[in-house]
Amino acid sequence: MKKLFNPVAHFDERILLGAGLASVLVAVVFGYLFGFKFDALSHITYANKDWFEVGLTTLRSYGIAIAAFFLLGILMNRRTRFIDILNTVLIANVPLVALSLIQKLPFISNALEAVLRNPKDLDPVVVSALMLISLIVLPLTVLSFVLLYNGFKTTVHRKEWYHITLFVIVAVFVNFTQFLF
Amino acid sequence: MKLPIVCPSCENILKVSQMKCSYCDTSISGSFDLPVLLRLTPEEQEFILNFFLSSGSIKEMARQADISYPTMRNKMDDLIEKVKTLQTV
Numbered sequence: 001m002k003k004l005f006n007p008v009a010h011f012d013e014r015i016l017l018g019a020g021l022a023s024v025l026v027a028v029v030f031g032y033l034f035g036f037k038f039d040a041l042s043h044i045t046y047a048n049k050d051w052f053e054v055g056l057t058t059l060r061s062y063g064i065a066i067a068a069f070f071l072l073g074i075l076m077n078r079r080t081r082f083i084d085i086l087n088t089v090l091i092a093n094v095p096l097v098a099l100s101l102i103q104k105l106p107f108i109s110n111a112l113e114a115v116l117r118n119p120k121d122l123d124p125v126v127v128s129a130l131m132l133i134s135l136i137v138l139p140l141t142v143l144s145f146v147l148l149y150n151g152f153k154t155t156v157h158r159k160e161w162y163h164i165t166l167f168v169i170v171a172v173f174v175n176f177t178q179f180l181f
Numbered sequence: 182m183k184l185p186i187v188c189p190s191c192e193n194i195l196k197v198s199q200m201k202c203s204y205c206d207t208s209i210s211g212s213f214d215l216p217v218l219l220r221l222t223p224e225e226q227e228f229i230l231n232f233f234l235s236s237g238s239i240k241e242m243a244r245q246a247d248i249s250y251p252t253m254r255n256k257m258d259d260l261i262e263k264v265k266t267l268q269t270v
Contacts, residue, residue: 008249008251009248009249009251009252010247010248010249010252011249012244012249013249013250079254081250081251084250084251154249154251154252154255155251157251157254157255157258
């Protein structure tokens, strides 16, 4: 269980990097196929079927988050390694990449569209699909944040309250970078 | 037999009060501080020994312990802080 919530503390950096890069690739390829992009680290939005738009926006979101957390890490502990921050950010977003794919499952995608079309008169199947997705969204979002926090804490090795506060500020910032562009 | 370093009653660091030559039975009495390394727990002493035996490679130690590099480095940093504190006491 500890390994699930803090892989950065237990797994070799090359394994994490491989898994993390694979998840980015999945995010870009499926983003292109299904028409979504990560316009901030944990923010998924609709996109045109355009490699450039999906790829650039998604990679930019990851890049900003990695740079922001690396700068913060260096400020807190000058021995912070780039590879550990890189792995932390990539692995933390794996649950959200999975979530973006789950949302594209036909019956869930149809349910979401049905809500947009007519939110007052919903079919029981649609309601079940919505309940299912709400049961999935929260745990995966929490898991993503837990992975980010644990990974950063392990990498930087600082646990004072002001370190945690600065981490939260940067975490909020990287989740709203869509407003920068 | 493990060398006790902490008083079982008050938990303060013990001192060496007597040393004896097992060959001629000569005894030396006094109040000697334990060296810093002996004031560490057996696990911490083993950690330092492993570090030495792996030629000072934290990466190698992490591989042997089946944990990641940052976790091993954090253990090392905590131990360095403890040794620094013991040196000033």
